[in-house]
Amino acid sequence: MDLYDVKCKDVARFLATGPKTLDDIGSRIHELYPEIDPKGKWVKEVLVEWNPLIVKKNDKFELSVLGRALISLPGREGKDPTVEETIFLIGVMMLDERQRKVVGELITTGSSKHPDNWVVNRTRACLKQMRFL
Numbered sequence: 001m002d003l004y005d006v007k008c009k010d011v012a013r014f015l016a017t018g019p020k021t022l023d024d025i026g027s028r029i030h031e032l033y034p035e036i037d038p039k040g041k042w043v044k045e046v047l048v049e050w051n052p053l054i055v056k057k058n059d060k061f062e063l064s065v066l067g068r069a070l071i072s073l074p075g076r077e078g079k080d081p082t083v084e085e086t087i088f089l090i091g092v093m094m095l096d097e098r099q100r101k102v103v104g105e106l107i108t109t110g111s112s113k114h115p116d117n118w119v120v121n122r123t124r125a126c127l128k129q130m131r132f133l
Contacts, residue, residue, distance in 0.1 A: 001052040001092065001095045002050060002052075002093070002098070002119075003051075003052060003089060003092050003099070003126060004046050004050065004119075004122040004123070004126065005042075005046050005047060005122070005125075006081055006089065006126055006129040006130060007029065007032075007033065007036075007047055008046075008047055008052070008053055008054075009053065009070060009075065009081060009085055009089065010028075010032060010078055011025055011028075011029065011047050011048065011051055011053065011054060012051070012053035012054060012063060012067040012070050012071055013070075013075065013077035014028050014029075015054055015061060015062055015063050015067065016063065018062075019057070019062040021059065021060055021061070022043070022044065022048060022061070023039075025043065025047070025048060026039055026040075026044075032077065032078040033078075048061060052064065052066055052092055052095075053066050053067035053070055053092075055067075066092060070085065070088055070089075073085055073088060080129075080131075081129070081130050081131075085130075086130040086131070086132065089126070089130060090103070090127075090130065090132065093126065098114070099119070099123055102114050102119060102120055102123045103123060103127065106120070106123060106124055106127060107127070107132070110133075
């Protein structure tokens with residue numbers, strides 16, 4: 001249950017209005033972040049398939065239990081994470097042992113010995129987006 005992009009919270013906030021298709025999610029993310037391809041791999045994998053805040057039911061996506069908890073916190077879609085969202089998202093990152101180790105190393109030493117540079121770089125990017133690093 002890794003979290004590799006803070007925009008996962010935006011997907012959850014969008015789904016607060018009800019279940020959506022992958023195309024709906026891609027279109028909305030592209031509206032908020034024009035540099036992201038609405039039909040691209042980033043939306044499909046990182047923001048949807050790997051997003052611990054949502055689940056797929058039939059052909060639509062809806063909020064997971066974690067997603068329902070997130071949307072109860074102060075925050076807005078497309079905006080920087082609030083303090084409450086930041087704390088929540090750090091907690092989500094800490095749920096997975098692999099990412100927990102990377103987060104711990106990045107916070108304490110500024111680097112990580114994890115062999116997967118992509119995981120380290122994405123985790124670092126999330127922590128920076130949340131103003132934690």
